[in-house]
Amino acid sequence: MHDVYNFVSGPLVWVSFIIFFGGCLYRLISMAVLAKKKDVFVYEYMSFKYGLRSIFHWIIPFGTVKWRKNPILTIVTFTFHICLILVPIFLCAHVILWKESWDIGWWYFSDTTADILTGIVIACCVFFLIRRIVLPEVKYLTSVSDYVILAMVAAPFITGFWTYHQWPGCKITGIVHIIAGEIMLAAIPFTRLIHMVYFPFTRGYMGSEFGAVRNAKDW
Amino acid sequence: MGKRTLIIYVVITLFVCIFAVMSGYSQEDVTTVEDSAFEEKMRPTVQFLHDEHNEAAGLEECDVCHHVYKDGEKIEDESSEETECSECHTLNKGDNPLSLVKVYHLQCKGCHQKEKAGPIMCSECHPR
Numbered sequence: 001m002h003d004v005y006n007f008v009s010g011p012l013v014w015v016s017f018i019i020f021f022g023g024c025l026y027r028l029i030s031m032a033v034l035a036k037k038k039d040v041f042v043y044e045y046m047s048f049k050y051g052l053r054s055i056f057h058w059i060i061p062f063g064t065v066k067w068r069k070n071p072i073l074t075i076v077t078f079t080f081h082i083c084l085i086l087v088p089i090f091l092c093a094h095v096i097l098w099k100e101s102w103d104i105g106w107w108y109f110s111d112t113t114a115d116i117l118t119g120i121v122i123a124c125c126v127f128f129l130i131r132r133i134v135l136p137e138v139k140y141l142t143s144v145s146d147y148v149i150l151a152m153v154a155a156p157f158i159t160g161f162w163t164y165h166q167w168p169g170c171k172i173t174g175i176v177h178i179i180a181g182e183i184m185l186a187a188i189p190f191t192r193l194i195h196m197v198y199f200p201f202t203r204g205y206m207g208s209e210f211g212a213v214r215n216a217k218d219w
Numbered sequence: 220m221g222k223r224t225l226i227i228y229v230v231i232t233l234f235v236c237i238f239a240v241m242s243g244y245s246q247e248d249v250t251t252v253e254d255s256a257f258e259e260k261m262r263p264t265v266q267f268l269h270d271e272h273n274e275a276a277g278l279e280e281c282d283v284c285h286h287v288y289k290d291g292e293k294i295e296d297e298s299s300e301e302t303e304c305s306e307c308h309t310l311n312k313g314d315n316p317l318s319l320v321k322v323y324h325l326q327c328k329g330c331h332q333k334e335k336a337g338p339i340m341c342s343e344c345h346p347r
């Protein structure tokens with residue numbers, strides 16, 4: 001147990017963070033190089049003003065037409081992402097671990113707040129899953145990889161929740177939690193989860209194209 | 220003396236004895252770590268059977284934990300068991316208690332990790 005814990009909470013954390021940052025950087029650079037080779041005009045069309053305008057509207061709930069069309073999905077997607085990003089950063093247990101290893105610390109949620117936000121993330125994952133199974137138009141577009149990605153994102157939250165409540169087997173789920181978190185981090189650059197890094201560019205490009213080139217409004 | 224009064228006296232004496240024994244007990248035997256600097260606790264209390272723990276872990280020197288430092292150097296053969304950790308590892312009122320938590324965790328969990336014995340996960344030291 002001690003050897004396993006020391007390994008997954010030591011070297012493996014390094015590995016996953018290096019893959020995460022290195023991989024994201026690599027994907028960004030290779031996207032930029034590819035765009036330059038294939039389509040130089042991307043750079044000419046890219047406009048800070050319209051790009052930012054588009055990102056800004058889109059990042060606000062109900063700020064764009066697509067968000068307004070499906071209000072429930074919009075609400076779920078926004079709550080999901082907000083909790084998903086805030087919980088691991090401001091979770092007391094995580095902050096304590098940063099403090100122990102690096103002597104750095106920041107504000108954190110109370111355990112109860114974090115627990116509720118975690119429950120919300122899990123509920124949103126269940127919602128996405130049901131949506132994929134039930135709605136025919138979504139099911140049609142769904143492949144196995146979508147389920148795998150959803151499971152990969154849900155896993156750290158479910159195991160973390162289980163461990164926090166100290167339900168049976170919580171020592172094992174604690175280890176599984178750490179591994180699941182590391183897998184998720186390391187997977188971000190190489191799966192569809194890269195959308196986190198790409199979104200400013202895809203949306204920004206769309207906005208520039210519509211605003212600066214076509215002189216139209218974007219939706 | 221009526222039977223009734225006798226019973227009352229006996230009961231009172233018993234209570235006093237039990238109280239005396241209990242308070243003597245809790246003064247000598249440390250069974251938990253409860254630093255007074257933590258104002259409101261987020262996690263369940265840490266169980267720590269002081270003497271049994273140190274016997275099982277083979278810790279004879281008190282200064283392994285109750286240490287004394289001078290000019291950044293640990294002084295051997297001097298110990299500070301009368302002083303609570305938080306008296307030296309101080310927290311200002313209203314401060315974020317992380318720095319004190321760190322000190323406890325580094326000492327307790329740090330040794331367990333090094334020795335590969337003893338609890339290392341949150342749930343093992345803070346059981347509900």
Ligand code: HEM
Pocket residue numbers: 009013016084087088091093094097111114115118156157160161162163164165174177178180181182184185341342
């Ligand atoms: C990379 C290494 C990671 C380590 C070492 C780690 C460690 C921990 C620990 C020690 C706990 C506390 C368990 C308890 O209270 O007994 C925890 C809880 C939790 N972690 Fe992580 N974690 C990691 C990654 C992640 C990631 C990537 C996520 C999410 C994206 C995550 C989400 C959570 C959640 C949601 C909880 C439970 C919150 C609650 O219900 O109170 N963790 N983690």
Ligand code: HEM
Pocket residue numbers: 073077081084085128129146149150153184188193195196197199
């Ligand atoms: C700030 C960064 C991010 C932005 C702007 C963003 C944006 C989006 C958008 C627009 C969607 C599509 C929602 C829809 O189906 O209509 C989405 C879906 C999703 N995002 Fe993100 N995302 C971000 C970060 C992340 C991160 C860090 C993760 C997890 C590691 C994540 C996991 C997911 C998942 C799993 C879905 C799919 C849900 C489903 O099955 O339909 N996102 N995201």
